[in-house]
Amino acid sequence: MIIDIHTHVFPDHMAAKVLDKLSRLSRSIAFTDGTLDGLRRSMDQAGIDRSIVLPVATNDHQVEKINDLSARSNEKIADVIYFGAMHPDFTNYVDELSRIARLGLKGIKIHPIYQETDIDAIKFLRILDRAAELGLIVIAHAGLDIGFPGVVRCSPMMIRRAVDRIGDFKFVAAHMGGWRNWDEVPTSLADTKIFIDTAFSTGRIVPRGDCHWNEKDLRMLDGDQFMKFVDAFGADRILFGTDSPWSAQSESKKFIEGLPLDDDDRSKILGGNAQKLLAQ
Numbered sequence: 001m002i003i004d005i006h007t008h009v010f011p012d013h014m015a016a017k018v019l020d021k022l023s024r025l026s027r028s029i030a031f032t033d034g035t036l037d038g039l040r041r042s043m044d045q046a047g048i049d050r051s052i053v054l055p056v057a058t059n060d061h062q063v064e065k066i067n068d069l070s071a072r073s074n075e076k077i078a079d080v081i082y083f084g085a086m087h088p089d090f091t092n093y094v095d096e097l098s099r100i101a102r103l104g105l106k107g108i109k110i111h112p113i114y115q116e117t118d119i120d121a122i123k124f125l126r127i128l129d130r131a132a133e134l135g136l137i138v139i140a141h142a143g144l145d146i147g148f149p150g151v152v153r154c155s156p157m158m159i160r161r162a163v164d165r166i167g168d169f170k171f172v173a174a175h176m177g178g179w180r181n182w183d184e185v186p187t188s189l190a191d192t193k194i195f196i197d198t199a200f201s202t203g204r205i206v207p208r209g210d211c212h213w214n215e216k217d218l219r220m221l222d223g224d225q226f227m228k229f230v231d232a233f234g235a236d237r238i239l240f241g242t243d244s245p246w247s248a249q250s251e252s253k254k255f256i257e258g259l260p261l262d263d264d265d266r267s268k269i270l271g272g273n274a275q276k277l278l279a280q
């Protein structure tokens, strides 16, 4: 079972517009048309059995609407599983997180940069605490964001502080624990129990043709660097994710398949770990 723990889709009527905006901001190209159908075509082509869609609430008014939509989608389809959303400004987070659990959503996505709040600030800590109580998975954008140069609201050390406060819970630090904060990740986080996902962290960024890039900025983690994360965290705590549409699911999967891992570890990273986490 191959599971992509980190994908994005947008409602059909706005997908083209959102993708265009984000592609300009990130100066990189999208590999699907941003719709659910587009994601499913990509899964077919890449041989991916399940994708997890992570919606981000960019303001508190969107939270309930997104969660309703996610629950409705999950009733209709099985191969694409939507998570819920939460925003640090959503004041009734206690009840809404309970409702998320009751709706059968497995977890929430938070994005400290888009949501302009530090992961170790009280507004997030109280959400993490409640999510932990309910057994919800929390996937957080970690490290830098390609669209917001220099802004970090979820560094490896900030995650460390948050996890130390909350205790053991189902937390996934996306982008190998902190996008382009990779040097700090193993030292800050390897001795915790959190998971990291591989989304948009391996191989090379594919730039938009109309943007300037320095060659060295296109490089993300190579195989040797990736294996150091496996040594530090163990294969049990790494989840395959792609950030589709922002990388090609097929290429991201090929990267993992090409690593010098034993079969057991490879299948854990590509889906076994996620299957276990989602089943809990």
Ligand SMILES: [Zn+2]
Residues within 6 Å of the ligand: 006, 008, 199, 243
């Ligand atoms: Zn993402």
